[in-house]
Amino acid sequence: MxxxxxxxxxxxxxxxxxxxxxxxxxxxxxxxxxxxxxxxxxxxxxxxxxxxxxxxxxxxxxxxxxxxxxxxxxxxxxxxxxxxxxxxxxxxxxxxxxxxxxxxxxxxxxxxxxxxxxxxxxxxxxxxxxxxxxxxxxxxxxxxFRHPDPMGEASRLLASMAEFPDRPHLVGAYALGKAQRVIALARAAGHTGPIAIHGALKRLCDYHIEQGIDLGELVSASDPGDARLILAPPSAFASPWVQRFRDPVLSYASSWMTVRARARQRGVELPLVISDxxxxxxxxxxxxxxxxxxxxxxxxxxxxxxxxxxxxxxxxxxxxxxxxxxxxx
Missing domain, CATH: 3.60.15.10 (Ribonuclease Z/Hydroxyacylglutathione hydrolase-like)
Structure with missing residues (x-):
């Protein structure tokens, strides 16, 4: 056959x-x-x-x-x-x-x-x-398309947060897999504070935690408190939701960020080349x-x-x- x-x-x-x-x-x-x-x-x-x-x-x-x-x-x-x-x-x-x-x-x-x-x-x-x-x-x-070390990209994110301490960092990441990976990478790179997540990410983040994956302290992006790292689905960046954050650093985690023209078209200030x-x-x-x-x-x-x-x-x-x-x- x-x-x-x-x-x-x-x-x-x-x-x-x-x-x-x-x-x-x-x-x-x-x-x-x-x-x-x-x-x-x-x-x-x-x-x-x-x-x-x-x-x-x-x-x-x-x-x-x-x-x-x-x-x-x-x-x-x-x-x-x-x-x-x-x-x-x-x-x-x-x-x-x-x-x-x-x-x-x-x-x-x-x-x-x-x-x-x-x-x-x-x-x-x-x-x-x-x-x-x-x-x-x-x-x-x-x-x-040659992906850099994801830990290096996470370190770039934390370095930007240190350079711009008064600006919230908004990272676009799809709900299944990428959002949880970015959170885990940020933790491994040394971020110990709370991370705020958009409501669309909550149930799947909860499921990963139920499966034994430690994501640290997660809070709602509707009430982020002291959280300066916020994750949301990329579609949220084109909605009024993003306007609640003052002078944010917009980021996006994707291999498409290898193509800098795409980052510019989306208004992404901090492109993160992290791919699944x-x-x-x-x-x-x-x-x-x-x-x-x-x-x-x-x-x-x-x-x-x-x-x-x-x-x-x-x-x-x-x-x-x-x-x-x-x-x-």
Whole structure:
């Protein structure tokens, strides 16, 4: 059985024929396997969902307990139709996983979802999984994207707070994963005071704390008190909410801050290059390390990675799945 007969792209997303299921489907389907809880990968309304326990709990937080008719925690090897599936940590956000699909007679196919190899204090680290076909994103699949040490970026944030003690520092970070990572990095860099969070971040921050992740003292951004570091979803910066803070230092944590023109367009004074995705060196080194026979690219900067694979003598093809965001802004 050929790989392209086992898993292939459809209008509804990536479909596994011998298992009759979709992986991170773009619309409600009868059976879905979900890599992680970001909204462009984890949608409500599926008949049945298989995912890690933490991803299922995050989906319940976001969509309500009745987000699916049936749910199953992915533990060990799970048999579905004519394939066996296994979930491995992806290092992206809490609960994120890579999904290995192994048919009875055919190649081992690894669907990586979104993944990151840089150590992340708020989720389990990425694990290498041997495979014949590696299905990868290419969100930052260009040589310009080379992520600095996240601790160095956190130190830059604290240095700015020391330089401008009378100005609140507002950091834009999406609610699942990035906000908690920025908080944890700030703590590791030496910030011991309270950190204020926008209301949209509270429930997921609470969930991380429930999972044993220490985020220190968190207070509401509606009443920040002495807190001089405030986190909010990036969308809040375009709303009247931001006007309650006098002369703030606007910051944004994203790999897109590598592109300084984007920072200027958004009025970001302190760009922080902190990403939960692989950068170009990590992307190419992952392919080299796993040494798959084929590389399939779901979305992102496909052309750059296709050219690299061609030069490296690795068979590659784009899937051009529409509906996944690059790193959310």
């Amino acid at each position: 050929q790989a392209q007969d086992i898993i292939y792209p459809t209008d509804a997303g990536l479909y596994c024929a011998p298992g009759d299921f979709f992986i991170d489907p773009l619309v409600p389907v009868a059976r879905a396997l979900i890599t992680h809880g970001h909204a462009d990968h984890a949608r409500a309304g599926h008949g049945a969902v298989l995912a890690t326990r933490q991803t299922l709990e995050i989906m319940a937080i976001r969509y309500g307990e009745d987000f699916t008719a049936a749910r199953q925690v992915a533990e060990g090897k799970v048999r579905i139709g004519g394939v066996t599936v296994e979930f491995y940590p992806a290092g992206h956000v809490l609960g994120s996983a890579q999904i290995l699909v192994t048919p009875d007679n055919g190649p081992r196919i690894l669907v990586s979802g979104d993944y990151c190899r840089t150590p992340n204090p708020v989720c389990a680290p990425w694990e290498p999984v041997p495979c014949d076909v590696f299905i990868t994103e290419a969100t930052f699949g260009l040589p310009v 995705h692989v950068d170009w060196p990590q992307l190419t080194s992952t392919i080299t390390e796993l040494a798959p026979q084929e590389v399939w690219i779901t979305h992102g900067a496909e052309d750059g990675l296709l050219r690299w694979c061609e030069l490296a003598g690795i068979a590659a093809r784009p899937l051009r799945l529409v509906g996944y965001e690059d790193e959310p802004e």
